Amino acid sequence: MLLGVAAAPPAFAQANQAADAAPLHFNSPAEEARFHALTLQLRCVMCQNQSLADSHAMIALQLRREVLDLMRQGRSNDEIKAFLVQRYGEFVLYNPPLEARTWLLWAGPALILLLGAGALVMIVRRQRPADAAPNGDPDDLQEW
Incomplete structure (x- = not known):
């Protein structure tokens, strides 16, 4: 049993x-x-x-x-x-x-995209002056 x-x-x-x-x-x-x-x-x-x-x-x-x-x-x-x-x-x-406690859930992907685009723009801008000079020296671009 x-x-x-x-x-x-x-x-x-x-x-x-x-x-x-x-x-x-x-x-x-x-x-x-x-x-x-x-x-x-x-x-x-x-x-x-x-x-x-x-x-x-x-x-x-x-x-x-x-x-x-x-x-x-x-x-x-x-x-x-x-x-x-x-x-x-x-x-x-x-x-x-969409309310106060879920705004990050809705806006999060757009914020990440904007931060990534901003980082990409900053990286590209910092590399341009170095690419403009043949040896990386800004004085080499001037003609005397």
Whole structure:
């Protein structure tokens, strides 16, 4: 009898994983379209570079089921996103809102590009005078 109790948790875990991996069934084409549009806007919290729709991680499968359950409870897309942000942080959104704490996330790539361009301009300007003189000596350019 003790052996049966010890074997039950792994069997339950496998059954739970199989249920999570089962394909989702939608009540209507509109529900399916809304679901796919929403899961493309959400990031897999494990994969980090894939949307919730594209990820095959177990957590993504579970989150997709949870998103569908929340949709069927009548929650709006914004309410579902707010629920996931509360649980996982703004990282779960592919397009986080522009606000004071996320400005660096939005402006960061442009700032890095500008800093790189500025560094390149400074390097080019510093090399020009040395290239103008044949021996590197500015006095060699003057004719007496």
